[in-house]
Amino acid sequence: MKANLSKIMFMNTFMVGIMMSISSNNWILIWCGLEISMISFIPLMVSKKIISAESSIKYFIVQSVSSSLLMLGMLIMIMKGGYNYDYMVKSSLLMKMGVAPFHNWILTVIEGLKPHMMFIMLTINKVAPITIMSYMLSSMILLICLNALMASIMSINQNSVKKLLTYSSIMNMSFVLIIIKLNLMWTVYFLLYSILLLMMTILMINFKIIYMNQIIMTNNKMSSNILIWMIMLSMGGMPPLVGFSIKYMVLQVMINTKMYLTLSIMILASLIMMMVYLRLTFISMMNSSLSLKLVSYNMKYSSTMMLIMNFSLIPMIFLMKLLN
Known part of the structure; x- marks a missing residue:
């Protein structure tokens, strides 16, 4: 069986994005790592199933919304106003993890994935958001x-x-x-x-x-x-x-x-x-x-x-x- 070099490359960049988010002490680099892992994971989701394309689009939309919310919370944090940015950052991370009440998207996405990709989404894909969540105090x-x-x-x-x-x-x-x-x-x-x-x-x-x-x-x-x-x-x-x-x-x-x-x-x-x-x-x-x-x-x-x-x-x- 031939090795799929594209999937190997995307898997490597996916792991690099996660490691970048975990090891960074800068919010901008954390956000960049999450984006790299998201963009690398989407091609891995695609398979011969027709529903896999729908799952990929749903995953991209949800992750884009959560990343935008994370960036907005970071901007408010930098502005140092009287706003409570903590809830924005936390909501975006919970959305990325697929935790209730932000869990409906993961149930529809998971049906179009192969079992091994389902395992990666439910485990490895959650490591970076959980690690970032451990920095929060509330x-x-x-x-x-x-x-x-x-x-x-x-x-x-x-x-x-x-x-x-x-x-x-x-x-x-x-x-x-x-x-x-x-x-x-x-x-x-x-x-x-x-x-x-x-x-x-x-x-x-x-x-x-x-x-x-x-x-x-x-x-x-x-x-x-x-x-x-x-x-x-x-x-x-x-x-x-x-x-x-x-x-x-x-x-x-x-x-x-x-x-x-x-x-x-x-x-x-x-x-x-x-x-x-x-x-x-x-x-x-x-x-x-x-x-x-x-x-x-x-x-x-x-x-x-x-x-x-x-x-x-x-x-x-x-x-x-x-x-x-």
């Missing part, structure tokens, strides 16, 4: 609670796996925003969640999963079904999987800072999201025949590694103690 408790509840409630009625993963990403951004002042902790949370999302993306590509009923009615081996269920339960935060350990890390910080009301709302939102994954898992198990359940199976090396990573709760508990 609190976002109300917005975080709204984001978590809206994402968890809207995920109940979804049939598309892409949209479910998008709502899961939006909900997990609430946990990231709570600990955004603790650089090491939000980096660990975001990294581990990205690994779980990468596992799910690989399974989507291998088994050609697009809709929920394909997971339920699949004729895959029992080992493959168990792997899908384990990763989905880990993303939902089922103990003793690794997805629970990173959420427990955030909840412990919230208890130490006495954010009890926010803690209750976040737990409620997580339980709603967990209900969606458990419902899907139980229906899949019910549809599996008894003979298929009793059959012994041989797991591949990659499947074994994914399960081991999900079950690695004990090292994560030690890591949480070190971070505290």
